[in-house]
Amino acid sequence: MRILVLNGSPHKNGTVATLLKSIVDGISNRHEVEWINVYDLKIKPCIACMKCRPDKECILPQDDGHIVGRKIRDADGLIVGTPTHWGNMSGPLKLLFDRNVPVFMGEKPNGMPYPRQTGKPAVIVTACTTPWPFNFIAAESRGAIRAVNEVLHYGGYRLVGKVVKSGTKNRPVISNRILNKAKILGNRF
Secondary structure, eight states, X not given: OEEEEEEOSSOTTSHHHHHHHHHHHHSOTTSEEEEEEGGXXXXXXXXXXXXXXXXXXXXXXXXXXXXXXXXXXXXXXXXXXXXXXXXXXXXXXXXXXXXXXXXXXXEOTTSOEEESSXXXXXXXXXXXXXXXXXXXXXXXXXXXXXXXXXXXXXXXXXXXXXXXXXXXXXXXXXXXXXXXXXXXXXXXO
């Protein structure tokens, strides 16, 4: 089984990356894991031409968006991590997803979407500075999870679980309880 990790954080050793690494630690050695730092990618923005729908791939000149899109398509499972930005996923992660709509879903002639990654397992990781419970009341963490899950849902992924670390500004240390939860989720692949 090939698992793809998308670190949508600019911090390669920050909270999101630490949680992603804990999930990877829980993944059995019989699985191949590839890690991608989304902020390192060179991706042109989507131009909303909609040509990717019938063509099944973005028509823009080849860039990292195409390469990672093929990796997402070919992976057997997906782990997506993002900091919370305005109650949403990070911009570079959203850009990667925007450019790869046909990897996640197809479109019937009547315009109805259908999933292209049906049944593949996925995990969502997010972190935010807003403390508990306000990170969910104000839809900060909840918004980021919802946004990533929207992409995964339309792709047909099976959400194995999610890990949320709130209050990173005043409480940057990640508890053993959260790290253990992440490791347990990795064991579900």
